[in-house]
Amino acid sequence: MVRYNSPLGQVLIISSVCFLCPGMFNALNGLGGAGQLDTSTSNNANTALYATFCVFSILGGGIVNVCGVRYPTAAACLTYAFYTGSYVFYNHTGHSYLTIVAGCVLGIGAGVLWAAQGVVMVAYPMEHEKGRFISIFWVIFNLGGLIGGLLPFALNFYHSGSLTDAVYLMFVMLECFGALMALMLAPSTEIIRNNGTRASVVDRHSVRRESVEIIRLLANKWMLLLLPMSFTSNFFYGYQFSQYNAAIFTLRTRSFNNLLYWLSQIIGSFVLSLLLDASRWPRQTRGRYAVLITSLAFNAVWAATLVVQLRYTRGMPDTDYTGGPVDFLQGSRAVGPIFLYFFMGMVDAWYQNVAYWVIGTLTNDTKITARYIGFYKGVQSLGAAVSWQIGARKVPFLNQVIGNWILLLASLPTITFESDLISRSLERPCSAPVSSHRHTQHFYHGKT
Incomplete structure (x- = not known):
């Protein structure tokens, strides 16, 4: 029986919350255009979303540290329902302004939710559990995308237009239930690990102090x-x-691909967790292998994407893809592009898991973790805002492929260096205090 106030118990709760809210958002977004034939509204809404997400991810750590994880997370979940519901309005009026406003509001909520999620996932567990806990979260979270993808696939099997109101409203109900589940989260000061240590000590932070600490990042x-x-x-x-x-x-x-994309994330996360928590190898070796495997896989995926991209220059509804739109019942013609999308999801899971694993090695302090995760999600959201606006401005598809590949190549040296340096540091005797709730700052944190 899993204890309610154990790290695993809380990870299962936050995973379920993310299953119902970000998971449903991913299922919707993964369809392309949030289920609309014209993707321009979704692109502009996502630009607005990630612009505010960028700011409130960085602020989100401070909000969680001051207000706790329970009520801010519940309020954040309602912003997902507002965003999804706005597409019903769009279906009936053709006006996009409410969806764009909802995107801004969702960016605020998402920034807070992901800061809270990061605290629960990487600060609560002990060192040897972090890879497994990240995997548990990623599996449950992406089940949201997987099961959420089943809804539009089943309801739109014989429907060729935009998603129906029924699909959007079903998502809204699930996201509202996620808000109720968030109320089950316990305060971080009540979380007790299996070895008897507490995940957090009572240390109320003022708004002023949190602001200073965020700037220091x-x-x-x-x-x-x-x-x-x-x-x-x-x-x-x-x-x-x-x-x-x-x-x-x-x-x-697109709905079928959505199922495969989130299924591949589940598989990929589980496989990588076996490596990240493999105690027979030093942490440095595990980090190197994880980064190497992720790098090779990502480069292979983008090389294959380039090959497919050379077959078309514009998308639906009048795509010039060789042979016209691809349907999953078209056999050999559909297999290659569909399985490429499957592997896109798998390497995405590896990339995200490596990032969280590296952040998880930096500290066990819940308040520092909230700021670190907030910073990571903030910069991540800035990149996403730029990406969605590139799509909204109709930048040639081939240029987007090349740009994505170049950015990936630029990120690999720094994450390799950081993973290597942190792993070597943690394997020194002086780094032992990291597992103690009283001594959660590493030698490189300085005073916080």
Whole structure:
């Protein structure tokens, strides 16, 4: 029986919350255009979303530290329901302004939710559990995208237009239930690990102190090293969802691809966790292998994407893809592009898991973790905002492929160096206090 106030118990709760809210958002967004044939509204809404997400991710850590994880997370979940519901209004009026406003509001909520999620996932567990806990979260979270993808696939199997109101309203109900589940989260000061230590000590922070600590992140060398990977880690979503999945596939095949994309994330996360927590190898070796495998896989995926991209220059509804729109029932013609999308999801999971694993090695302090995750998600959201606006401005698809690949290549040296340096430091005797709740600052944190 899992204890309610154990790290695992809380990870299961936050995973379920993310299953119902960000998971449903991913299922919707992964269709390309949020299920609309015209992707321009979704692109502009996502630009607005990630612009505010960028700011409130960085502020989100401070909000969580001052207000706790429970009520801010519940309020954040309601912003997902507002965003999804705005597409019902768009379906009936054709006006996009409410969806764009909802995108801004969702960016605020998402920034807070992901800061809270980061605290629960990487600060609560003990050192040898972090890879497994990240995997548990990623599996449950992406089940949201997987199961959420089943809804539009089933309801739109014989429907070729935009998603119906029924699908959007079903998502809204699930997201509201996620807000109720968030109320089950316990305060971080009540979380007790299996070895008897507490995940957090009572230490109320003022708004002023949190503001100062957030500003200090701009001079933190570990966050600066993480900048390229943070910026790139969601940048490719804009291309993959709208300029690939929404561009060359029929609506029902986009839904089918969605299922495969989130299924591959589950598989990929589980496989990588076996490496990240493999105690028979030193942490440095595990980090090197994880980065190497992720790098090779990502480069292979983008090389294959370039090959497919050379077959078309514009997307649906009048795509010029060779042979016309691809349907999953077309056999051999559909297999290659569909499985490429599957592997896009798998390497995305590896990339994100490596980033969280590196952040998780920096500290066990819940308040520092909230700021670090907030910083990571903030820069990540800045990259996503730029990406979605590139799509909205109709930048040639081929240029987007090349740009994504270059950004990926630029991020690999810094994450390799940071992972290597941190791993070597933790394997020194002086780093032992990291597992103690009383001594959660590493030798490189300085005073916080």
